[in-house]
Amino acid sequence: MIEICNLSKSFVTAGGTVDALRNVNLTIRDGDIYGIIGMSGAGKSTLVRCINMLERPTEGTVKLDGVDLGMLNKHRMQEMRHHVTMIFQSFNLLMQRNCLQNIMLPLKLIHMPREQAEKRAGELLKTVGMEDKAQAFPAQLSGGQQQRIAIARALATDPKVLLCDEATSALDPKTTHDILSLIQEINQKMRITVIVITHQMSVVQEICNRVAILENGSVVEEGEVSEVFSNPRARATKRLVYPDMSAGIENLGAPHHQMIRLVFQGAEAATRPLLASMAMECRIPANILSATTRTLDGKVYGTMLINIPGGPDELARAVQYLSETPDLRIQVESEYANTEGVNADAERQEGGEH
Amino acid sequence: MEAYLTRYFSEKKMADAWVLIQEDFVSATLSTLYITLMSTLFAILIGLPLGIILVTGDAKGIRPLPRWLMSFLNWMINLLRSAPFIILIVLLMPFTRMMLGSAVGDGGVIVPLVIAAFPFVARLVEGSLRELNPNIIEMAQSSGANTLQTVIHVMLPESVPSLITSFTTAITTILGYTAMSGAVGGGGLGNLAIAQGQQRSNHAVLLAALVILVLLVQILQTFGTWLARKCDKRLKNQ
Numbered sequence: 220m221i222e223i224c225n226l227s228k229s230f231v232t233a234g235g236t237v238d239a240l241r242n243v244n245l246t247i248r249d250g251d252i253y254g255i256i257g258m259s260g261a262g263k264s265t266l267v268r269c270i271n272m273l274e275r276p277t278e279g280t281v282k283l284d285g286v287d288l289g290m291l292n293k294h295r296m297q298e299m300r301h302h303v304t305m306i307f308q309s310f311n312l313l314m315q316r317n318c319l320q321n322i323m324l325p326l327k328l329i330h331m332p333r334e335q336a337e338k339r340a341g342e343l344l345k346t347v348g349m350e351d352k353a354q355a356f357p358a359q360l361s362g363g364q365q366q367r368i369a370i371a372r373a374l375a376t377d378p379k380v381l382l383c384d385e386a387t388s389a390l391d392p393k394t395t396h397d398i399l400s401l402i403q404e405i406n407q408k409m410r411i412t413v414i415v416i417t418h419q420m421s422v423v424q425e426i427c428n429r430v431a432i433l434e435n436g437s438v439v440e441e442g443e444v445s446e447v448f449s450n451p452r453a454r455a456t457k458r459l460v461y462p463d464m465s466a467g468i469e470n471l472g473a474p475h476h477q478m479i480r481l482v483f484q485g486a487e488a489a490t491r492p493l494l495a496s497m498a499m500e501c502r503i504p505a506n507i508l509s510a511t512t513r514t515l516d517g518k519v520y521g522t523m524l525i526n527i528p529g530g531p532d533e534l535a536r537a538v539q540y541l542s543e544t545p546d547l548r549i550q551v552e553s554e555y556a557n558t559e560g561v562n563a564d565a566e567r568q569e570g571g572e573h
Numbered sequence: 574m575e576a577y578l579t580r581y582f583s584e585k586k587m588a589d590a591w592v593l594i595q596e597d598f599v600s601a602t603l604s605t606l607y608i609t610l611m612s613t614l615f616a617i618l619i620g621l622p623l624g625i626i627l628v629t630g631d632a633k634g635i636r637p638l639p640r641w642l643m644s645f646l647n648w649m650i651n652l653l654r655s656a657p658f659i660i661l662i663v664l665l666m667p668f669t670r671m672m673l674g675s676a677v678g679d680g681g682v683i684v685p686l687v688i689a690a691f692p693f694v695a696r697l698v699e700g701s702l703r704e705l706n707p708n709i710i711e712m713a714q715s716s717g718a719n720t721l722q723t724v725i726h727v728m729l730p731e732s733v734p735s736l737i738t739s740f741t742t743a744i745t746t747i748l749g750y751t752a753m754s755g756a757v758g759g760g761g762l763g764n765l766a767i768a769q770g771q772q773r774s775n776h777a778v779l780l781a782a783l784v785i786l787v788l789l790v791q792i793l794q795t796f797g798t799w800l801a802r803k804c805d806k807r808l809k810n811q
C-alpha cells in the first residue's frame with residue numbers, strides 16, 4: 220500500500236517559487252491500477268517522481284507498506300527503487316545495448332550473476348512477447364516494441380509497484396491499446412500495483428480501477444473510475460471526461476437534455492451499424508451531437524454524444540439496446556442521470572467489462 | 574623564386590634529403606607514433622575520470638561536489654589549457670626530471686605532453702557526457718543505480734561513439750604537438766623537420782616530414798571516424 224500524506228513540492232526558479240504539488244493525499248492499495256490524470260503542468264510527473272523519491276517532497280510523506288520513503292538513507296533508497304520501478308514516455312532504453320542487455324541492466328545493479336541474469340532476461344522477453352528480439356538494438360524497434368522492452372526491464376527486479384509516466388503518450392492508439400493490455404496482464408498475473416500517469420482519459424478508462432484528477436498541483440477528485448466517470452463533479456474532471464463537450468452543447472435547452480455518451484473501446488464497427496439498427500429495431504432515431512471516434516483494424520475507439528428524442532422511457536430503451544453491444548461503455552448525460560439511471564448504468568458497465 | 578629553389582632545393586640538398594629519408598624517417602615516424610600514443614594514453618587515463626567528475630560533480634549532476642572543489646578543477650583546467658605548449662615544456666623540466674630522472678629525450682616530451690593534453694581530454698569527455706540524454710540518467714537513477722553504477726553501466730557505454738570521436742580529436746592534436754619534442758631532444762618527425770629542414774635549410778626534408786604527418790593525421794582521423802560509426806548502435810541497417 221502506498222500512502223501519500225500532505226505532500227507538497229515547490230521549486231525555486233528564477234521567476235520565484237512554483238508550487239508543483241499542494242497538499243496531496245492519496246492512498247493506493249495493493250493490486251490497484253491507479254490513474255493520476257491531469258492536463259500538462261498539473262504536477263503529475265512531479266507527483267510520480269515523489270513516489271520513488273527522484274524528487275524530494277518539500278513537505279509531507281510517502282509511505283510504502285508503512286515505511287516512510289523520505290527517511291531512507293541513500294543505500295536503502297536505491298534498494299527501494301528495485302521494488303518501485305518506472306517506465307517512461309520516451310522509453311529511455313540504452314541505445315548502445317541490445318534488448319537482452321537492456322533488460323539485464325537492473326540485474327547488474329543488484330549484482331546478479333551473469334548467467335542467472337541472462338536467463339531471467341530471456342524469460343522477461345517472453346513475458347512481453349519479444350523473445351525473437353533479444354539481439355536487436357532499440358533503434359531497430361518500433362515505439363511499442365521499445366516500450367515492451369522497457370516494461371521487461373522494469374519487471375526484472377520483481378517490483379511491488381510499477382510507475383508509468385505517460386507510458387503510452389508517444390504511441391499510436393492501436394499500440395497504446397496493446398501496451399495497456401500488457402500492463403493490465405502484468406498487474407493481474409504478477410500482482411504488481413500500477414500507478415499510471417497520463418493526460419489521456421481513454422487510458423484511465425481502459426485499465427484503471429481508481430483515479431485521481433490533478434489540477435494545479437491539487438487533487439480535485441478521487442475515486443473509483445466508473446464512479447468518477449459517470450458522475451464527474453470537479454470542473455477539471457468534466458473537462459477531461461468530456462473533451463468534446465463544447466460550451467454550446469453543455470448549455471443546450473430542454474429538447475437536448477436526454478443525451479447518451481457512447482465510449483467505444485474497440486467495438487466492432489463493420490458488423491453492425493449501431494445507430495441505424497437502433498432506429499429500426501427500437502424506433503428511436505438518435506441524433507449525433509458530436510463524435511470523436513477512430514477506426515483501427517475494424518474496431519472503433521473514441522466517444523460519441525447522441526441525443527435521444529422522447530422521454531425517460533425512450534432513454535431507458537436506448538440504454539438497454541446499446542448496452543448489448545460489447546466493448547461499448549454507456550453514460551447517460553441527462554437530468555435523469557442523477558437518479559437511478561447512473562446506478563443501473565454503472566452495474567451494466569461492470570457486467571459488460573468482464 | 575629561383576633563389577628560393579637553389580637555396581633550399583639544390584641538387585646536393587635533394588641528395589642529402591633522400592639519404593635522410595631513407596635512413597631516419599622510419600625510426601622518426603615510429604618515434605612520433607610512440608610519443609603520440611603514450612601521451613594520449615596517459616592523457617586519457619587522467620582526463621577521462623576528470624571529465625566524468627566535471628559532469629557528475631556539477632551542481633546539477635548526479636553527485637554534486639563542493640562548489641569550491643569544482644571551481645578549483647575548472648580553474649586548473651583552464652590555466653593548463655591556456656599555457657603555450659613550448660613554455661609548458663620548459664616550465665615542467667624540473668618536474669619531468671623528478672619523475673623520469675631526465676628531462677630530455679622522448680620521455681622528456683611525453684610528460685609535458687600529458688600535462689598539456691589531459692585538461693583538453695577532460696573537456697572533450699565533459700562535452701561528450703553532457704550530450705547524453707538526461708532521461709537516460711533519470712532512468713538509471715530510478716532503477717536504483719548508485720553514482721559509480723550510473724557512470725559505468727549507463728553514461729560511459731551510451732557515450733562510446735562520442736568518446737571515440739573525442740579521443741580521435743585528442744590524438745590528432747597531440748600528434749601535432751609532438752613536433753615540438755625537438756626542443757628537449759626528443760625524437761620524431763617534428764624534430765627531424767626542425768633540425769634538418771629549418772636549421773640546415775633543407776626544405777625537402779621539411780616537406781617530406783610534413784607529408785608523413787599529414788598522412789598520419791588523415792589515417793588516424795579516418796580510422797577514428799570509422800570506429801565511432803561502427804560502434805554506434807543507433808544507426809539502423811548496419
